[in-house]
Amino acid sequence: xxxxxxxxxxxxxxxxxxxxxxxxxxxxxxxxxxxxxxxxxxxxxxxxxxxxxxxxxxxxxxxxxxxxxxxxxxxxxxxxxxxxxxxxxxxxxxxxxxxxxxxxxxxxxxxxxxxxxxxxxxxxxxxxxxxxxxxxxxxxxxxxxxxxxxxxxxxxxxxxxxxxxxxxxxxxxxxxxxxxxxxxxxxxxxxxxxxxxxxxxxxxxxxxxxxxxxxxxxxxxxxxxxxxxxxxxxxxxxxxxxxxxxxxxxxxxxxxxxxxxxxxxxxxxxxxxxxxxxxxxxxxxxxxxxx
Amino acid sequence: xxxxxxxxxxxxxxxxxxxxxxxxxxxxxxxxxxxxxxxxxxxxxxxxxxxxxxxxxxxxxxxxxxxxxxxxxxxxxxxxxxxxxxxxxxxxxxxxxxxxxxxxxxxxxxxxxxxxxxxxxxxxxxxxxxxxxxxxxxxxxxxxxxxxxxxxxxxxxxxxxxxxxxxxxxxxxxxxxxxxxxxxxxxxxxxxxxxxxxxxxxxxxxxxxxxxxxxxxxxxxxxxxxxxxxxxxxxxxxxxxxxxxxxxxxxxxxxxxxxxxxxxxxxx
Numbered sequence: 001x002x003x004x005x006x007x008x009x010x011x012x013x014x015x016x017x018x019x020x021x022x023x024x025x026x027x028x029x030x031x032x033x034x035x036x037x038x039x040x041x042x043x044x045x046x047x048x049x050x051x052x053x054x055x056x057x058x059x060x061x062x063x064x065x066x067x068x069x070x071x072x073x074x075x076x077x078x079x080x081x082x083x084x085x086x087x088x089x090x091x092x093x094x095x096x097x098x099x100x101x102x103x104x105x106x107x108x109x110x111x112x113x114x115x116x117x118x119x120x121x122x123x124x125x126x127x128x129x130x131x132x133x134x135x136x137x138x139x140x141x142x143x144x145x146x147x148x149x150x151x152x153x154x155x156x157x158x159x160x161x162x163x164x165x166x167x168x169x170x171x172x173x174x175x176x177x178x179x180x181x182x183x184x185x186x187x188x189x190x191x192x193x194x195x196x197x198x199x200x201x202x203x204x205x206x207x208x209x210x211x212x213x214x215x216x217x218x219x220x221x222x223x224x225x226x227x228x229x230x231x232x233x234x235x236x237x238x239x240x241x242x243x244x245x246x247x248x249x250x251x252x253x254x255x256x257x258x259x260x261x262x263x264x265x266x267x268x269x270x271x272x273x274x275x276x277x278x279x280x281x282x283x284x285x286x287x288x289x290x291x
Numbered sequence: 292x293x294x295x296x297x298x299x300x301x302x303x304x305x306x307x308x309x310x311x312x313x314x315x316x317x318x319x320x321x322x323x324x325x326x327x328x329x330x331x332x333x334x335x336x337x338x339x340x341x342x343x344x345x346x347x348x349x350x351x352x353x354x355x356x357x358x359x360x361x362x363x364x365x366x367x368x369x370x371x372x373x374x375x376x377x378x379x380x381x382x383x384x385x386x387x388x389x390x391x392x393x394x395x396x397x398x399x400x401x402x403x404x405x406x407x408x409x410x411x412x413x414x415x416x417x418x419x420x421x422x423x424x425x426x427x428x429x430x431x432x433x434x435x436x437x438x439x440x441x442x443x444x445x446x447x448x449x450x451x452x453x454x455x456x457x458x459x460x461x462x463x464x465x466x467x468x469x470x471x472x473x474x475x476x477x478x479x480x481x482x483x484x485x486x487x488x489x490x491x492x493x494x495x496x497x498x499x500x501x502x503x504x505x506x507x508x509x510x511x512x513x514x515x516x517x518x519x520x521x522x523x524x525x526x527x528x529x530x531x532x533x534x535x536x537x538x539x540x541x542x543x544x545x546x547x548x549x550x551x552x553x554x555x556x557x558x559x
Binding site (some may be wrong): 045051074081118121123125191 | 295301303304305308309310312315316317326329330331334335336337338340341342345346348349353385386387388389390391392394428429430431432449460469500503505514
């Protein structure tokens with residue numbers, strides 16, 4: 001198994017582990033073309049069949065936890081029971097990292113199971129930083145936060161998204177999960193330059209990159225990108241990844257695919273495509289990557 | 292710990308804004324508060340169109356969770372009815388936790404009280420069965436007694452020296468309808484309940500997890516009584532007594548032979 005603390009340019013690529021591929025991955029010998037896998041921890045809370053598969057797969061692969069339930073951007077603090085379930089699962093599976101999103105999903109007792117948008121202002125920055133502090137203290141580790149896809153901006157936005165995320169990093173010591181697809185979705189939906197975003201985001205804090213596919217919809221005569229995670233990575237997102245790899249050392253990079261999930265080999269083909277872009281800029285040497 | 296920055300004066304706090312967005316997404320027919328409309332920078336498309344994207348994600352996503360958790364409802368009542376019923380449930384019953392495996396546990400009770408489903412009296416029981424199957428899938432694990440080690444434990448169990456219970460995934464139900472057959476009928480592509488004999492008799496069912504599989508099994512009244520008492524009291528003698536009360540031909544040996552290979556008993 002790849003040592004998650006000793007990754008090289010040849011072991012940065014991972015894929016999301018999803019239900020249709022459990023048996024195929026669990027029943028095969030460790031595959032050389034899978035360096036690590038990422039899961040949504042919420043799918044394994046409590047135990048049961050999903051958990052048994054994860055436990056089995058964990059014997060052969062490093063696992064990363066990508067949470068969708070902490071609601072870190074909410075006005076209310078993270079749910080303690082949710083944190084307790086996360087911590088228990090972390091103890092049992094020992095993932096090499098934990099990430100969640102710079103968005104909110106819970107209001108009062110309603111959990112909306114979506115990544116809802118924040119105005120990028122001082123009040124929400126305070127809420128996000130307080131919640132990251134709570135999570136990091138409870139889990140006893142530094143976490144990663146991911147830039148979301150959004151379909152709404154607010155009049156009291158006081159700063160661009162990259163500034164909001166950079167401030168959260170410097171205030172809490174958390175790291176970033178940079179979803180390049182989400183940046184492209186945002187750039188289209190809200191009319192900003194993706195290139196400028198990558199210039200300004202604190203890349204030194206980026207521990208992981210996500211690549212995924214969006215869908216384009218025409219709404220009221222306008223192009224809106226929807227972050228569906230339901231198809232292959234688009235060429236414009238590959239172009240942005242290529243630009244990022246030309247300028248920065250590789251970090252762990254994940255192919256995410258959550259809807260209309262294809263055969264495992266399709267995911268691995270996408271990962272191989274990303275690997276070729278990394279190799280083109282980093283000479284395929286077995287160079288150690290900072291983690 | 293993080294240090295705060297000075298705040299601009301704001302009369303629409305994040306807590307209120309998030310509550311209003313949540314309400315607008317869950318109750319799409321209610322008028323949107325003017326404050327919320329004013330807060331959104333609508334840009335190239337309207338605020339309503341932006342909220343609609345989220346509404347489709349939230350409501351559509353929760354409906355899919357319900358349909359996946361109760362997979363025989365759609366084949367039995369048709370996709371349109373199943374979706375409309377799930378949509379009504381989702382609007383009034385948003386998830387209470389971020390753990391979506393817990394979402395929809397009270398859907399069978401909702402179906403029972405849903406006026407348009409009143410004529411489909413069998414439907415809540417089909418949902419109950421699939422709720423038990425979902426429970427079994429996610430229930431915690433426990434080491435089951437096997438045919439191999441049962442011989443070693445059985446004398447101690449019968450002497451009361453070792454307690455016995457059922458696997459934590461194990462649940463039971465009774466229905467006035469042949470509900471397991473009805474589920475098989477739905478899953479095998481049977482679309483018209485008119486082709487199915489709903490009066491074929493009541494069924495007692497047990498549902499549990501065996502290894503990496505969820506099992507559902509129709510059992511007779513005596514076994515239903517035996518397991519019910521065993522799970523409630525963890526007392527094998529009371530369970531045997533009740534089963535024999537139901538059927539004086541109840542055969543404990545035969546039950547063991549049937550059930551030991553199915554990972555259902557645990558030592559406590």
